[in-house]
Amino acid sequence: MENLLKKTCLHDLHVELGAKMSPFGGFDMPIQYSGIIDEHNAVRRAAGVFDVSHMGEVFISGPDAERYVNHIFTNDIRTLEPGGIMYGMMLYPDGGTVDDLLVYRESEPQHYLLVVNASNIDKDYTWMLEQAKGFDVRIDNQSDAWGQIAVQGPEAEKYVCGTLGFPEAAALTFYTFLDAVRDGRRIIVSRTGYTGEDGFEIYAAPELIRNYWNLLLTAGVKPCGLGCRDTLRFEAGMPLYGDELTADISPIMAGLGMFCKLDKPEFIGKEALVEQKANGTARKLVGIELADKAVPRHGYPVELEDGFEVGVVTTGYHSISLEKSVCFALVDSAYSALGTPLWVRVRKNAFPGQVVKKRFYQTNYKK
Amino acid sequence: MSKIAEGLLYSESHEWVKVDGNVAIIGVSDFAQSEMGDITYVEMPDVDDEVEAGSDFGALESVKTSSELIAPVSGKVVARNDELEDKPEMINEDAYAAWIIKVEMSDESELDALLNAAAYAEIAK
Numbered sequence: 111m112e113n114l115l116k117k118t119c120l121h122d123l124h125v126e127l128g129a130k131m132s133p134f135g136g137f138d139m140p141i142q143y144s145g146i147i148d149e150h151n152a153v154r155r156a157a158g159v160f161d162v163s164h165m166g167e168v169f170i171s172g173p174d175a176e177r178y179v180n181h182i183f184t185n186d187i188r189t190l191e192p193g194g195i196m197y198g199m200m201l202y203p204d205g206g207t208v209d210d211l212l213v214y215r216e217s218e219p220q221h222y223l224l225v226v227n228a229s230n231i232d233k234d235y236t237w238m239l240e241q242a243k244g245f246d247v248r249i250d251n252q253s254d255a256w257g258q259i260a261v262q263g264p265e266a267e268k269y270v271c272g273t274l275g276f277p278e279a280a281a282l283t284f285y286t287f288l289d290a291v292r293d294g295r296r297i298i299v300s301r302t303g304y305t306g307e308d309g310f311e312i313y314a315a316p317e318l319i320r321n322y323w324n325l326l327l328t329a330g331v332k333p334c335g336l337g338c339r340d341t342l343r344f345e346a347g348m349p350l351y352g353d354e355l356t357a358d359i360s361p362i363m364a365g366l367g368m369f370c371k372l373d374k375p376e377f378i379g380k381e382a383l384v385e386q387k388a389n390g391t392a393r394k395l396v397g398i399e400l401a402d403k404a405v406p407r408h409g410y411p412v413e414l415e416d417g418f419e420v421g422v423v424t425t426g427y428h429s430i431s432l433e434k435s436v437c438f439a440l441v442d443s444a445y446s447a448l449g450t451p452l453w454v455r456v457r458k459n460a461f462p463g464q465v466v467k468k469r470f471y472q473t474n475y476k477k
Numbered sequence: 478m479s480k481i482a483e484g485l486l487y488s489e490s491h492e493w494v495k496v497d498g499n500v501a502i503i504g505v506s507d508f509a510q511s512e513m514g515d516i517t518y519v520e521m522p523d524v525d526d527e528v529e530a531g532s533d534f535g536a537l538e539s540v541k542t543s544s545e546l547i548a549p550v551s552g553k554v555v556a557r558n559d560e561l562e563d564k565p566e567m568i569n570e571d572a573y574a575a576w577i578i579k580v581e582m583s584d585e586s587e588l589d590a591l592l593n594a595a596a597y598a599e600i601a602k
Binding site (some may be wrong): 149 | 538541
C-alpha cells in the first residue's frame, strides 16, 4: 500500500523534520511534528503553517462556466464578486454529499477555481465531467501542478505580508483572494482556512511552495500537521468530509443549510433538500459536551439513559482549547434539541452529556 | 528511538512490569507513549478491583487515539497512581517513572510469559 501513496512537494522536508507520517486522502501526510497540543496552541496564539498541497484544484472556464458551477454547487455564485470565495457542497440528486468545496471567482469573466478534498479529487473530477453535458465549459484538473500551504493564526498576516512579501494581503477580508505573479508564475493568496483563526492559504507551483515553507520555518512559524488541523477545525464547528458529510449525510442533516440556496432556480440535489427542509430529516448532526474527561471517538454509540442507541459519534476529542470532552454526533432528530441529555458509550461505560452548539470555540476571522 | 528500561519485563501490548516481591508495578513503555503522542486521560481501575492477564484494565487517551491497557498479570489492584488524573502527561515525560497501577499477583508464573528488555526491543520499533 505504502508505495501507492502520493507525496506532496514538501514530503521530504516533513521527513527531515522528523514528522510522524501517516496516510490521508491517498497521500503520505505529516500528522504531527512537535506534538498536536503544541501545534494546536501555536495556531490559536501565534501562527502555524500546514502543508495542504494534497487538496485538489479544478479550474472551470468557458461561456457556460457560471451557469455550470451554479448547477453543481449548493451556494449561489451569482452573488460572488471577482476575487471572492464561497463555501458550499456538490450533491447527489438524493441530497447526499459528493464533497464540500470552495469556489473562487477569478477576475477574468467565466473563470472559477474549485478547491476540493484530497480524498475526493478523482471522484469529484469524474462527477464534474459527467454533469457537464449540455454546458460549454472546460474542466481542468490541475491538482498535481499546484502546491498549497495554509498559514494560520493571529500572527499569520505578519508573516504573509512580511516574510513572504505579499503586503497587499493585509487588505484581504475573510473569504477573498488576490493574484500575484512571481518569476512569471501565478500565485493565489486567499484569506481562508480550516482552523477558526485568521489566516491565509497560498497556492503556487511546487518550487515556490517549498521556498515559502522554508522561509516561514526560518522566521519561526511552527510547522503543523493534520493532527491539529483536525482538532482546530473540529473546535470551530467545521465538518470533515467522510465524518460529518458523506454520500449519506446531506448538508441539511449536517446543519449546513445556510450554504444551500434553495431559492436558486436549480442545482443538483435541490429537490431533495427542499423536501428535507420541509419535512425534517430522520437524523441530525449535533454537538455533545460530556461531563467527564472520557473521550468520545468516531463510531462510538450515543445512547439514552436506559442504553437505547439513538446515534453515533462522527468526531470527538478532549478539546485542547476548551479543556473538556466534546463531540459531533449524528442522532435521531427527536434528541437533537439544545440541552437534551445524551450519553456516549466509551468502551464499557456510558458517560452523560448534553446537546450543545456545534461551534465549540469562538472563531476569530478578519471581517 | 524510544527508550527501553533494563530490568523491567514487557508485554507485547507495550506495558512494562516491575516486580517488587509479589507485587507487579505496571506502566506503559516509552515506545507506547511516543506512538500515542500527547496523553490526555488515563482510565484506571479502582483499588481492590481484580485484573486478569490478557484483559483490559483501563485505557490511555491521547489527542488523536485511545488505546486499551492490557494487564500483563492477574491479581488484585493494591494501588493506583492518582497523580495521573490531573497530570496524564507524566507518562509522556517519563514513561518508566509514571506507573499506573500496582497489582498483588495471584499467579507469579504469568511473569514467565513476559519479555525482557532485549526481546522487547525487537518489537518496539
